[in-house]
Amino acid sequence: xxxxxxxxxxxxxxxxxxxxxxxxxxxxxxxxxxxxxxxxxxxxxxxxxxxxxxxxxxxxxxxxxxxxxxxxxxxxxxxxxxxxxxxxxxxxxxxxxxxxxxxxxxxxxxxxxxxxxxxxxxxxxxxxxxxxxxxxxxxxxxxxxxxxxxxxxxxxxxxxxxxxxxxxxxxxxxxxxxxxxxxxxxxxxxxxxxxxxxxxxxxxxxxxxxxxxxxxxxxxxxxxxxxxxxxxxxxxxxxxxxxxxxxxxxxxxxxxxxxxxxxxxxxxxxxxxxxxxxxxxxxxxxxxxxxxxxxxxxxxxxxxxxxxxxxxxxxxxxxxxxxxxxxxxxxxxxxxxxxxxxxxxxxxxxxxxxxxxxxxxxxxxxxxxxxxxxxxxxxxxxxxxxxxxxxxxxxxxxxxxxxxxxxxxxxxxxxxxxxxxxxx
Numbered sequence: 001x002x003x004x005x006x007x008x009x010x011x012x013x014x015x016x017x018x019x020x021x022x023x024x025x026x027x028x029x030x031x032x033x034x035x036x037x038x039x040x041x042x043x044x045x046x047x048x049x050x051x052x053x054x055x056x057x058x059x060x061x062x063x064x065x066x067x068x069x070x071x072x073x074x075x076x077x078x079x080x081x082x083x084x085x086x087x088x089x090x091x092x093x094x095x096x097x098x099x100x101x102x103x104x105x106x107x108x109x110x111x112x113x114x115x116x117x118x119x120x121x122x123x124x125x126x127x128x129x130x131x132x133x134x135x136x137x138x139x140x141x142x143x144x145x146x147x148x149x150x151x152x153x154x155x156x157x158x159x160x161x162x163x164x165x166x167x168x169x170x171x172x173x174x175x176x177x178x179x180x181x182x183x184x185x186x187x188x189x190x191x192x193x194x195x196x197x198x199x200x201x202x203x204x205x206x207x208x209x210x211x212x213x214x215x216x217x218x219x220x221x222x223x224x225x226x227x228x229x230x231x232x233x234x235x236x237x238x239x240x241x242x243x244x245x246x247x248x249x250x251x252x253x254x255x256x257x258x259x260x261x262x263x264x265x266x267x268x269x270x271x272x273x274x275x276x277x278x279x280x281x282x283x284x285x286x287x288x289x290x291x292x293x294x295x296x297x298x299x300x301x302x303x304x305x306x307x308x309x310x311x312x313x314x315x316x317x318x319x320x321x322x323x324x325x326x327x328x329x330x331x332x333x334x335x336x337x338x339x340x341x342x343x344x345x346x347x348x349x350x351x352x353x354x355x356x357x358x359x360x361x362x363x364x365x366x367x368x369x370x371x372x373x374x375x376x377x378x379x380x381x382x383x384x385x386x387x388x389x390x391x392x393x394x395x396x397x398x399x400x401x402x403x404x405x406x407x408x409x410x411x412x413x414x415x416x417x418x419x420x421x422x423x424x
Contacts, residue, residue, distance in 0.1 A: 008067035011046035011389065011418055014057060017077035017397055019044065020363060021054060022382040027299070027327040027372045028364040036360050036399070037382075044080065046389040049417040054383055071420070073413065079399050081363065082383050083152025083390030083416065084344050085370035088280050088301050090157050090190075090335035091142045091177075092135060092170040094126035097336045101309075110310055110338060111234060111262065119337055120160065120194035127160040127170070136173050142334065143183045145342035148422050150411035152390040154183065155331075155374045157228060159190030164214050167191050171223035182421040186374045188256060189215070189224035192236050192244050207240050211247040219251035225375065226277065227253040231267040238266050245274050254375060260284045261306075272296045278329070278373040282316045283307060290317070294324035299373040302365075303333040304350040305341055318355035328357075329373045330365040349406035359400040389418040 019042030025032045043060040045053040053060045066072075100113050100122070113119050127135065146154060156177075158170035171187055178185040191214040192207070199206035218224050227248030231241040245255040254277050259267025261281035268289030271279035279293065280301040293300050302316045322328055332347050333339040341347070348362040357365070371381030379387055393413040396405065414422035 007047035007052050009045045009047055009052065009064040009070050010067050011415070012064065012066065012070060012072045013044045013080060013391065013393065014072065014074055015077060016042040016044070016075040016080045018079045018399055019054070019383075020079065020081040020399055021384065022082055022364070022367045023384050026377045026382070027369045029325045029327055030322060033322060033328065033361040033364040034358065036363050042080070044383060044391065046418045049389060051383055051385055051387055051389050054385065073393070075393050077397060078412070079394040079396050081392050081394065081399070082367050082381055083392055083414065084150045084366045085374065085381055086146060086151050086154040086331050086334070086344055086366075087278065087299070087329050087370045087373035088157075088303060088331035088333050089146070089154050090159060090333070091139045091154070092127070092156070092158060092173055093123050093160050093336045094130040094135060094138065095123070095336065096340060097122060100337065104311060114194075115234070117197070121197055123160040123336055124162045124194070124196055128163070128166050132169060132173060135170070136176065139173060139177055140181065142342060143177060143181055143185070146332075146334065146344070147183055147414055147416075148411065149343045149345055149409055150392040150394070150414055151344050152183065152414065152416050153374070153376070153380055154185055155188055155226070156185040157188040157190040158224075159193035159228070162191060162194060162196040164209070164217050167214055168217060168221065168223065171218060175223060182416040182419070186226070186376070187224045188226040188228050189218045189248070189253060190228045190230075191215075192229040192241070194230065194235060207236070207244065210244055215247050215251050215253070219253065224253055226256050228256040228258060230258040231265060231270065232258065232261055233263040233265055238270050241267070242270060242274060245276070249274070256280065260286070260289065264289075268293055271298050277375055280331070281306065283312070283314050285317065290321055290324055290326065294321065294326040297327070299327045299329050299369060301329045301331050301373050302351070302355060303331055303339065304354045305347050306333045306339040308350055308354070309339050309341070315354045318351070318357055322357070322361065327369050327372060328361070328365050329369040330362060331370070343409070345402055345410065346406060349403045352403035359403050362403060363399065389415060391415040395424065
């Protein structure tokens with residue numbers, strides 16, 4: 001067994017009933033999504049921030065040289081997995097929108113609420129009036145909840161500012177959170193999330209603002225790795241989305257896309273055409289879009305919690321996409337308007353029930369494939385020698401309990417870069 005020499009072991013996790021390593025193909029497609037690199041009676045050894053040995057208990061015990069203050073954890077026959085990755089979140093917001101939730105229960109659609117001044121524009125008004133400290137405190141709470149459910153890395157979007165000043169403010173808070181909190185946040189500029197109130201009658205002027213002012217300002221400060229656009233009927237057209245993402249690419253940001261969520265608009269096709277890291281939502285994706293995604297490296301990030309929270313019957317055609325060979329990831333879409341949840345395990349349950357994905361497929365979708373959606377497929381989402389020690393010990397004896405035992409938190413111990421950050 002390969003092992004890096006001359007490194008003292010600082011953390012050992014032993015007595016692992018099922019060790020889900022996710023070693024194997026990156027990304028996972030088709031039948032490979034069912035391969036989770038399972039080891040029974042396993043042990044993981046860590047030095048500092050990285051895994052230095054992993055495998056059967058007897059093999060690892062012969063290799064390691066524990067440090068004097070080595071921490072030893074017993075999984076007591078439970079399941080251990082890589083830290084989960086949430087590749088689509090909106091954690092920077094000022095207020096929740098439970099009133100709109102009740103409006104939807106009374107029969108109003110998401111788009112009707114948005115057109116009446118609610119929705120994203122409501123969150124924009126709230127954020128612009130909020131101070132940095134308040135926004136940081138709320139986002140910190142969101143991140144801590146995500147981590148408590150086994151998430152160790154997230155993609156974090158701006159998008160509730162919709163002015164140069166407020167978008168910069170949001171991205172700077174994301175940067176500060178990533179520096180001060182255990183969670184790794186991978187920042188996305190989402191200035192094209194909606195058209196703000198002051199530009200309702202000047203749509204094209206807002207697109208120009210995003211391209212000519214916001215993108216250069218974000219790029220100059222190096223605040224975002226990615227750029228996203230809400231490509232949807234009544235929001236941004238395919239042509240507008242293409243223009244924004246091309247400008248972002250030239251400025252050094254990799255493209256992502258909200259695509260085909262409420263209508264089939266050609267968003268998935270655009271994502272492939274432009275070489276996007278991911279196309280997200282895809283409830284209404286066309287057959288052509290599925291074929292194009294399946295032949296590409298663009299990750300299909302599915303968000304079943306959003307359809308669930310919006311009360312929609314429709315769901316992304318996950319089985320068809322998997323059978324065609326698309327790269328499937330899952331995410332909470334954690335946001336105050338359409339998916340107010342920090343529980344990625346609950347999303348795994350919804351993926352099983354609504355998208356007909358197996359437990360193994362869902363694990364692939366929140367580890368190796370989710371890592372690819374944030375351009376970290378070479379280092380996150382797996383447990384292997386030399387990779388970051390992002391690890392979760394679960395209060396279950398079989399990994400298939402994760403979707404089955406729904407609505408509870410089974411993440412007992414969460415380890416980020418070799419340090420215990422959540423302990424049950």
